[in-house]
Amino acid sequence: MTAATPAEKLGAKPAHVPNRKARADVNALKTRERGIWAANRYLILRRLSQALVVALFLTGPLFGVWIARGTLASSMTLDMLPLTDPLMLAQMLAAGHWPEGLALIGGAIVALFYALVSGRAYCAWVCPINPVTDLAHWTRQKLGIQSKGWQPRKETRYFVLGMVLATAAATGTIAWELVNPITIAFRAVVFGATAGLTIVIGVFLFDLVVARRGWCSHLCPVGAFYGLVGSKALLKISAVNRTACDDCMDCFAVCPEPHVITPALRGAPAGASPIVAARDCTTCGRCIDVCSQDVFRFTHRFDPRTTDPAPAVTPTREAV
Amino acid sequence: MSSQPQKPAGLMTPDRRKFLENAARGVAACAAVGALLATHAEQSQALPVQALRPPGALPEKDFLAACVRCGLCVRACPYDTLKLASLGVDHVATGTPFFVARKVPCEMCDDVPCVGACPTGALDHAVKKIDQAHMGTAVLVDEENCLNFLGLRCDVCYRVCPAIDKAITLEKESNTRTKKHARLIPTVHAEFCTGCGKCEKSCVLTEAAIKVLPLKTARGELGAHYRLGWEEYKKHNGPLVDGIIDLPDRAPDMVAPPAAPAPGDPAPFKPLDLNGGFKP
Ligand code: SF4
Ligand code: SF4
Ligand code: SF4
Ligand code: SF4
Numbered sequence: 001m002t003a004a005t006p007a008e009k010l011g012a013k014p015a016h017v018p019n020r021k022a023r024a025d026v027n028a029l030k031t032r033e034r035g036i037w038a039a040n041r042y043l044i045l046r047r048l049s050q051a052l053v054v055a056l057f058l059t060g061p062l063f064g065v066w067i068a069r070g071t072l073a074s075s076m077t078l079d080m081l082p083l084t085d086p087l088m089l090a091q092m093l094a095a096g097h098w099p100e101g102l103a104l105i106g107g108a109i110v111a112l113f114y115a116l117v118s119g120r121a122y123c124a125w126v127c128p129i130n131p132v133t134d135l136a137h138w139t140r141q142k143l144g145i146q147s148k149g150w151q152p153r154k155e156t157r158y159f160v161l162g163m164v165l166a167t168a169a170a171t172g173t174i175a176w177e178l179v180n181p182i183t184i185a186f187r188a189v190v191f192g193a194t195a196g197l198t199i200v201i202g203v204f205l206f207d208l209v210v211a212r213r214g215w216c217s218h219l220c221p222v223g224a225f226y227g228l229v230g231s232k233a234l235l236k237i238s239a240v241n242r243t244a245c246d247d248c249m250d251c252f253a254v255c256p257e258p259h260v261i262t263p264a265l266r267g268a269p270a271g272a273s274p275i276v277a278a279r280d281c282t283t284c285g286r287c288i289d290v291c292s293q294d295v296f297r298f299t300h301r302f303d304p305r306t307t308d309p310a311p312a313v314t315p316t317r318e319a320v
Numbered sequence: 321m322s323s324q325p326q327k328p329a330g331l332m333t334p335d336r337r338k339f340l341e342n343a344a345r346g347v348a349a350c351a352a353v354g355a356l357l358a359t360h361a362e363q364s365q366a367l368p369v370q371a372l373r374p375p376g377a378l379p380e381k382d383f384l385a386a387c388v389r390c391g392l393c394v395r396a397c398p399y400d401t402l403k404l405a406s407l408g409v410d411h412v413a414t415g416t417p418f419f420v421a422r423k424v425p426c427e428m429c430d431d432v433p434c435v436g437a438c439p440t441g442a443l444d445h446a447v448k449k450i451d452q453a454h455m456g457t458a459v460l461v462d463e464e465n466c467l468n469f470l471g472l473r474c475d476v477c478y479r480v481c482p483a484i485d486k487a488i489t490l491e492k493e494s495n496t497r498t499k500k501h502a503r504l505i506p507t508v509h510a511e512f513c514t515g516c517g518k519c520e521k522s523c524v525l526t527e528a529a530i531k532v533l534p535l536k537t538a539r540g541e542l543g544a545h546y547r548l549g550w551e552e553y554k555k556h557n558g559p560l561v562d563g564i565i566d567l568p569d570r571a572p573d574m575v576a577p578p579a580a581p582a583p584g585d586p587a588p589f590k591p592l593d594l595n596g597g598f599k600p
Contacts, residue, residue: 060395073415074390074439084439088388092440095385100441103388159346163354167361170354173384175361178414183389184407187415191391193406196414 026141026253030292042285049125057190071186072126073177074103082106087164087225091176094168111229119230123216123223124284128185132200133216134256136207141253148212154259154280157224164221181215182222217256217280227279235283236301237276239264243307244293251287251296261287265295274306275299364413369537371410371418372455372515374402375426376435376447387442389415396437399427421517421532426455428482428516451483455515456532457539458488458508466529471495471503477519477530478506486512488519506530510539 060066084106184196260278405412467474490504
């Protein structure tokens with residue numbers, strides 16, 4: 001590998017990043033130069049999207065205007081669109097029940113959507129736990145907590161996913177749902193089952209104190225599942241403008257899965273694609289937000305455009 | 321670790337060893353957590369006795385395999401009967417729908433909208449009419465406090481029952497305390513009782529004397545080999561075994577012997593010689 005690792009590049013400290021180690025200043029530069037909106041566009045859009053999902057389920061109980069009924073596990077929107085979490089279906093099948101009713105159709109629709117668009121867009125744009133773990137990470141940065149704490153391997157989530165299906169098969173019940181923080185959090189908000197918030201607080205403290213990005217980036221079987229579903233999804237981030245990277249490392253600091261950035265961002269010397277192809281990428285767009293050099297953009301997985309100087313992968317078009 | 325040059329291939333290259341070690345560790349850790357979860361899942365199958373499942377719910381174990389905890393049944397219920405269990409507090413498997421009859425009973429909607437809304441069949445779609453449902457069965461558990469048993473006329477459970485005169489009847493018997501009045505005993509017929517809980521909800525006592533209990537708790541079951549003689553008689557239009565001699569009935573002197581039994585009636589109960597039994 002000829003490309004410098006992020007750690008090596010960290011040595012060449014550009015002058016405009018005053019204190020890189022504490023990382024409490026992440027995104028400070030772009031915010032200063034371009035304003036809060038430009039520096040947080042996708043973050044704000046994601047929070048709106050997550051809030052919208054909950055709101056669609058809440059207009060009914062709160063105002064009697066029914067848009068979506070049910071929960072993320074299975075829902076009915078406008079009395080015509082059934083949606084079901086395919087992982088829930090998989091657990092049900094593992095537990096030995098063949099569904100009757102709309103669950104199969106709903107599951108197919110959801111699986112198809114994430115398979116085409118972006119698997120872990122579920123994490124970044126829908127999941128109610130994401131704001132919680134993001135908050136934990138933000139708090140870490142604000143407190144200047146340096147230690148990463150316990151860091152289980154990234155692949156651990158696939159073992160957890162296997163465990164979820166295995167316990168369903170072994171007990172003949174959907175055992176994981178007894179403790180799944182995602183559905184528990186969602187029901188706490190939408191059905192007022194607020195006792196479940198204890199487990200949500202548990203996830204927050206786990207990420208804050210025990211393991212940096214511990215839940216979503218290492219353990220969560222739901223994120224692992226959607227990552228697998230979206231292995232070949234179309235919506236991708238591209239480090240299209242990677243030559244402009246000034247090594248401020250802000251993208252690595254904000255990305256929940258920083259290992260996905262390296263091959264794309266540092267891949268120019270090897271002629272690698274600028275597409276952030278790894279299925280762990282949540283397509284949250286936070287890297288686009290914080291990059292003061294506009295290196296990143298949303299695109300589709302077959303978009304080979306870069307602004308790499310010499311042997312560009314294709315004839316350059318103007319990348320914006 | 322050896323400092324000699326590594327062989328490029330082999331059964332246990334350092335990479336593969338590392339991979340296998342990590343995999344083994346992951347599997348072991350998840351197996352441990354999974355075992356805990358499975359234990360918890362087994363314990364969560366015990367439904368508290370006052371928690372009733374919605375109409376059409378599959379038997380508890382199958383229900384817990386099928387229900388995705390979506391709450392669509394809860395949303396479909398116009399009477400806010402159903403609730404989703406909250407983590408820990410309700411002692412019902414987290415997120416699953418249930419109701420407590422004494423709080424809000426099932427109003428027995430004709431078309432059972434909760435069942436229709438269920439996307440998984442955890443509520444059996446074969447239940448198209450509410451009278452097919454058996455969420456539990458009412459049992460008059462406290463004969464010592466039930467007002468009708470005390471000889472008063474309350475009848476409230478009987479009157480509120482949507483299946484009045486089928487699921488509950490009032491059976492007349494003599495009041496042995498006053499020696500001149502009747503007692504009207506509320507009597508549940510489980511075949512027709514849906515377990516809606518309206519009777520339990522309406523019982524006028526501080527604590528209901530009639531309660532809807534899960535079928536498993538409330539009902540006995542005849543052994544599969546049991547035959548009820550009188551029914552067999554009807555089926556075969558005659559006794560199953562020919563040549564059974566019907567012995568004369570005995571009764572205390574004061575009481576007139578009952579009318580001669582119809583042919584095929586079971587032989588009357590004959591007490592053993594009590595003197596020959598256990599002596600302290
Ligand atoms: S990793 Fe899991 S908890 Fe985190 S956002 Fe994705 S689905 Fe939600
Ligand atoms: S039958 Fe009607 S009242 Fe009873 S649980 Fe279903 S929806 Fe609710
Ligand atoms: S609608 Fe069916 S799957 Fe959903 S919570 Fe009710 S019983 Fe469970
Ligand atoms: S639960 Fe009570 S009110 Fe409901 S059908 Fe049975 S006897 Fe009648």
